[in-house]
Amino acid sequence: MSFLLYRRPGGVAFLDDDRDYLEMLGEVMPPDWYVSLHLRPVACIEQLQRDIQSRDSDAWTQQKIVNRWHEGTLLIPQILQYWRDDGTARFAFTQVGVVDYAMPAMDGLRVLGELTRWPGSRILLTGRADEQLAVSAFNRGMIDQFIPKQSPDIRMRLTRAIKHLQHQPDERHQHIWRATLTHDQHALLADPLISAELARLARVQGWVEHVAIGMPFGVLALDAQGAVEWLQLERSESLPELADLALSLGWDAQTARDIRGGKKLIDLTLQIALGADHLPQPRQPFTLSGEHGTLLAAVYTVGAALSPGKSRSHQRFLADHGGRRLLEV
Amino acid sequence: MAWLDTLVKGGDPSRSLRFAPGRLTLAPLEAILHPSVRRMRLLGLALAFGNPLLYWIWSEWITQPYESPWLRGLMSALGLVFLIKPLTDRLSSESVRALVTLIVWVELPLFYSWMYLCNDGGPVWLPGVCVMVLVYYHLTDWRIATAGVVAGFVAALALLQVLNPNGALSPGRDYSLDAVLMAFSWGAAMLLGISSANQRNGYLAHTLTTIGIMAHELRTPLSTIALIGDAIHLEVERDPAHPRNEKLEQFAQRLHTLVRNANYQIDTQLANAKLLQLPGHTGERISAAGLVRHAAASYPYVSTRQRNCVTVLVHEDFTFHSSPSQFSQVLTNLIKNALYSLMAADSLYHPGALRIEVDRVRSHGRIVVADDGMGIEQALLPHIFKPFFSSSQGTRHGLGLAFCLQVALNAGGSIHVKSKHAVGTLFTILLPIAKTEREH
Numbered sequence: 001m002s003f004l005l006y007r008r009p010g011g012v013a014f015l016d017d018d019r020d021y022l023e024m025l026g027e028v029m030p031p032d033w034y035v036s037l038h039l040r041p042v043a044c045i046e047q048l049q050r051d052i053q054s055r056d057s058d059a060w061t062q063q064k065i066v067n068r069w070h071e072g073t074l075l076i077p078q079i080l081q082y083w084r085d086d087g088t089a090r091f092a093f094t095q096v097g098v099v100d101y102a103m104p105a106m107d108g109l110r111v112l113g114e115l116t117r118w119p120g121s122r123i124l125l126t127g128r129a130d131e132q133l134a135v136s137a138f139n140r141g142m143i144d145q146f147i148p149k150q151s152p153d154i155r156m157r158l159t160r161a162i163k164h165l166q167h168q169p170d171e172r173h174q175h176i177w178r179a180t181l182t183h184d185q186h187a188l189l190a191d192p193l194i195s196a197e198l199a200r201l202a203r204v205q206g207w208v209e210h211v212a213i214g215m216p217f218g219v220l221a222l223d224a225q226g227a228v229e230w231l232q233l234e235r236s237e238s239l240p241e242l243a244d245l246a247l248s249l250g251w252d253a254q255t256a257r258d259i260r261g262g263k264k265l266i267d268l269t270l271q272i273a274l275g276a277d278h279l280p281q282p283r284q285p286f287t288l289s290g291e292h293g294t295l296l297a298a299v300y301t302v303g304a305a306l307s308p309g310k311s312r313s314h315q316r317f318l319a320d321h322g323g324r325r326l327l328e329v
Numbered sequence: 330m331a332w333l334d335t336l337v338k339g340g341d342p343s344r345s346l347r348f349a350p351g352r353l354t355l356a357p358l359e360a361i362l363h364p365s366v367r368r369m370r371l372l373g374l375a376l377a378f379g380n381p382l383l384y385w386i387w388s389e390w391i392t393q394p395y396e397s398p399w400l401r402g403l404m405s406a407l408g409l410v411f412l413i414k415p416l417t418d419r420l421s422s423e424s425v426r427a428l429v430t431l432i433v434w435v436e437l438p439l440f441y442s443w444m445y446l447c448n449d450g451g452p453v454w455l456p457g458v459c460v461m462v463l464v465y466y467h468l469t470d471w472r473i474a475t476a477g478v479v480a481g482f483v484a485a486l487a488l489l490q491v492l493n494p495n496g497a498l499s500p501g502r503d504y505s506l507d508a509v510l511m512a513f514s515w516g517a518a519m520l521l522g523i524s525s526a527n528q529r530n531g532y533l534a535h536t537l538t539t540i541g542i543m544a545h546e547l548r549t550p551l552s553t554i555a556l557i558g559d560a561i562h563l564e565v566e567r568d569p570a571h572p573r574n575e576k577l578e579q580f581a582q583r584l585h586t587l588v589r590n591a592n593y594q595i596d597t598q599l600a601n602a603k604l605l606q607l608p609g610h611t612g613e614r615i616s617a618a619g620l621v622r623h624a625a626a627s628y629p630y631v632s633t634r635q636r637n638c639v640t641v642l643v644h645e646d647f648t649f650h651s652s653p654s655q656f657s658q659v660l661t662n663l664i665k666n667a668l669y670s671l672m673a674a675d676s677l678y679h680p681g682a683l684r685i686e687v688d689r690v691r692s693h694g695r696i697v698v699a700d701d702g703m704g705i706e707q708a709l710l711p712h713i714f715k716p717f718f719s720s721s722q723g724t725r726h727g728l729g730l731a732f733c734l735q736v737a738l739n740a741g742g743s744i745h746v747k748s749k750h751a752v753g754t755l756f757t758i759l760l761p762i763a764k765t766e767r768e769h
Contacts, residue, residue, distance in 0.1 A: 018549045024556035028563060102545070127548050149552045150592040152585070155559040 003195040005181070006062075006173035007202075008209035009314055010095020011036060012162055015044040015111060016125070017103040019326060025098075026324035028155045032224070033162075034091060034318060037326045041106040044099075047327075048118045051094050055119065058090055059172050066179050075180060075213050076273035079220055080228065083209075083308045088317035096165045098123045098158065100149075101134065109137055119172070121165035123158070125149050144168075181214035184235075184293075191290030198231075198288070205229060205299065208314045216269035220302075226313030228302035230270050233295045234285070236262060255282050265298040274306060359470045359526075360426040364711050366417045369429075372468075376408025376436055387453065395447040404440055407432050420711035423743060430473060437465045438481025446489050449499050450507050459514035463521075471522030478515065540728070544595040551588050551595075558584035590629045597665070600658045601728040612740070614763050615653050617687045617694055618646035624660035625685060635668060638678035642686045647694035649760040651740035659736045660685075662729035663698040663756055670702025670754060693742075694762050699755040705748040713746065733758075 011034040016022050022037045029035050038044035065078045097120055099108040108124050124146040126134045134146035145161050147154065178186060188194055189212055202210060202221065207229070210221035217238075219231040234242060243260040245268050247253070258264035265285040271278045285296040310316055361369075384401040387393040410416065410432060419425045441461040445454040466474045561581040565574045621641055630636040667683045676682055686697040705713060714734040733756075737744040742760035 016549070018553065021549050021553045021556070024553050024560060027560045028556050100549075127545050149548050150595070152555070152589045152592070154552055154555055 002169075002190040003198045003212065004167070004169050004174070004210075005177040005189070005212045006170065006210070007167075009034070009091060010093055010120070010166060011091070012096045012098065013038060013044060013048065013094045014098045015039075015041060015103075015108070016100040017105070018100075022326055025158075026326075029162075029324075030159065031322070032318065034321060035324050036094065037324060039326055041103060041111045043327060044097075045111060045114050048094060048097065048115050048120070051120070052117050054089070055093055058086075058093070059176065061086075062173065062176050066176055069180060069215075074273045075215065076220060076230070076270065079211055079213075080302070080306050080308075083222060083228075084312060087308075087312045088314070088320075091314055091317040092321065094120050096121045096123065096162050098125060098162070100125045102127055109133065109142060112137075112142055119170065121145075121168060123147060123161055123165070177211055177213065181212070181217075185214045185217055187292045188233075188235075188290065188295060191292040194288045194290035194292075194295060201231070201299075216273070218269075222308065222314075224313060224315045226308045226310050226316070227304070228307040230267065230300045230302055231297055232265055232267055232270070232300060233288075233297050234265060235293065235295060239296070242266065242268065251282075258282065262296055265296055267298070267300040270300055270302070274302070277303060277305065358473060360430045360473060361420065362468060362470070364420040364426075366420070366708065366711075369411045369417050369420065373408050373411025377405050377412070380405040380408065391453070393448050393451070393453055395444070400440070400443075404436055407436060418707050418710070422745070430469060433465070433468055434477045434481060437461050437468075438478045439484055442482045442485035443488060446485055449502070450504070455507050455510060459510055462511070462514050463518045466518035466522040471519060471526055474522060475519060537728075540598055540601075544599045547591070547595060551591050554584055555588040558582070558588070593629045597658065597661055598728075600655070601662065601732040612650050612652040612655075614648050615651055615656060616646055616648050617696055617760070618643040620653065620656055621660060621685050621687055621696060624657050624664065628661060628664050630668075632678075634678045637680055638671070638676075638682040639664070640681045640684050642684065644686065644688035646687060647689050647760075648763040649694055649740060649742070650763055651736065651760075655736045656740070659733045659758070660696075660698070662733050666729060667698060667700035667702060667754070670700055670704070673703040674701070674751070676702060689762070690759070692762060694760045696758040696760070697755060698758075699753060701753045704750040704752050704754050705746070706750055707748075710746060710748060714744070
């Protein structure tokens with residue numbers, strides 16, 4: 001699977017008519033998920049309908065960043081500004097909806113039928129009698145997956161399925177950020193080996209949100225505590241240009257030689273984007289090799305002053321909204 | 330309630346009954362309606378003694394143009410067959426049911442049509458035939474009765490042409506009154522027969538729906554219990570140093586096992602409750618040995634001892650066409666019954682107490698499930714494949730064997746039972762071997 005150009009944590013909404021079942025689902029889902037529990041289909045539909053509007057507005061904000069970039073404004077400061085301005089609002093968007101099929105007021109497929117514009121992923125919980133319906137709904141594209149409630153390992157199956165769907169690309173985001181990449185850059189990010197290595201790096205670094213951009217080429221990422229990191233990506237062909245830039249900015253000839261030879265990378269493009277507040281540092285790069293070529297990469301930390309910080313972090317969002325109480329109204 | 334709609338939409342039995350156009354014509358044939366031993370004996374006595382009495386009335390007292398002591402003797406003798414004990418004890422057997430169906434056809438539509446034709450109708454045999462038709466529809470399935478009435482009349486007419494015992498029907502006689510009365514009685518009998526079959530199916534469907542709903546309603550609470558088990562497990566993981574963790578893990582494990590077993594039972598009951606909507610003779614090619622081994626291995630035994638008492642013997646494997654899930658359910662039902670019977674006999678579950686064997690008998694494949702349990706009383710044997718009949722009142726709903734029979738019939742096979750009280754029970758499933766394999 002191609003490395004996602006944009007990814008952020010999304011919420012999971014559960015809808016079931018059984019209070020006990022919902023509360024226990026809330027208990028056993030991973031603590032780093034934002035979970036909303038709905039007892040009433042109408043309330044759940046209303047929340048997800050509101051979600052559609054908020055997502056539209058959010059996507060438009062991202063599109064405007066790219067539009068301004070086309071007009072000459074740098075991407076990195078805009079993205080950092082977007083994260084700071086948004087606070088934690090975007091973490092409340094629901095990414096996966098898990099709906100029970102058999103409910104007194106309205107069956108699960110009818111609920112999903114009311115949400116045709118909602119772009120999130122859908123899981124249907126079924127009884128044995130509903131399996132044929134679920135298969136038919138899956139074939140018609142109404143649901144992404146169905147899980148029988150009687151599955152002996154229901155928690156594991158649900159968790160696995162939700163995790164899988166959380167890593168599915170949001171087509172609108174992919175489309176917006178694809179515009180910043182050249183064909184070669186996109187091919188490298190889509191390379192299975194490089195993509196897997198980047199995904200592993202994201203896990204190791206604890207990134208919860210990231211955006212891949214083409215100019216400068218790299219990944220701007222946010223961890224759960226609201227700290228920002230920049231993964232600088234360079235092709236070997238672009239190293240002489242980076243070395244020349246280092247020389248022109250007053251770096252010594254040895255550093256320039258090291259950059260040209262691929263022994264070091266320096267975050268000069270980040271400094272250009274962030275201004276004098278950011279001090280560049282030469283770093284020993286690591287290699288990302290794939291079928292479409294090789295990239296040199298190094299991770300740099302963005303200063304706290306420019307980052308969203310803890311008060312706007314995903315961790316803070318979960319602390320404020322992680323109660324997992326049943327939403328009855 | 331929406332969950333009721335769910336079941337209905339989800340394909341519950343009552344729905345298919347309510348709307349399927351072929352629900353009456355395609356329902357399983359009931360060759361003998363209410364096949365109790367007492368009813369069969371009474372019928373036998375009525376035929377054995379009624380025929381000589383009627384012979385005397387119509388030949389000596391109110392004389393009719395045609396009577397035959399030989400025929401009456403034959404009819405009387407045929408009635409005596411219903412008094413033979415080995416026969417009335419085996420009313421569940423296919424061959425016995427076929428024999429009873431044939432005798433009833435000879436005694437009623439064939440004999441009465443013959444007598445009507447030989448006597449040229451008249452005040453005795455016209456109402457006689459009308460009453461015969463009504464009685465016939467109360468003794469057998471309405472589809473058999475309809476075919477039987479037509480076949481009986483045509484056969485009698487053909488015999489008359491060949492044997493011509495007392496001259497043919499009167500030429501030029503107006504038979505319109507006879508035709509109207511016969512059509513009226515036949516129509517009434519057919520209507521009553523269909524309506525009664527519909528009512529029986531209706532009761533069956535509603536009860537099956539209820540079972541389906543009960544099973545469905547238990548799903549979510551069971552799933553919640555499984556999640557409670559998970560939650561306990563997660564709590565243990567959060568505080569690994571807690572001194573009672575081992576015990577808590579055991580409780581969580583036990584909850585999971587209970588839920589798994591309960592779900593298995595619910596799946597079994599739901600599968601059985603779909604008795605009336607089983608698809609016809611289609612399906613995949615199945616290896617009997619593979620299926621038997623899988624069913625025996627995946628059954629949720631309550632103890633290792635119980636598991637070890639099951640022996641699977643494959644003398645010669647064969648393949649047949651059926652639905653693997655349905656046939657697994659058949660084996661599950663038979664294993665469940667056998668284990669229940671062993672439990673009732675206070676068995677120690679010695680190895681081999683439950684034996685499942687696979688082999689070939691001429692052109693058929695055979696699966697035998699035999700146990701050393703309590704056995705089934707002879708009087709109950711004719712009824713055990715009927716829906717809602719259970720030898721243990723109050724604890725079982727009696728759908729399992731009806732399901733087994735239906736699946737075996739759909740696969741083009743048959744199922745038979747032999748049992749001796751306090752000795753054990755032996756179920757034999759005979760199945761046609763898959764064609765290409767036989768050709769090879």
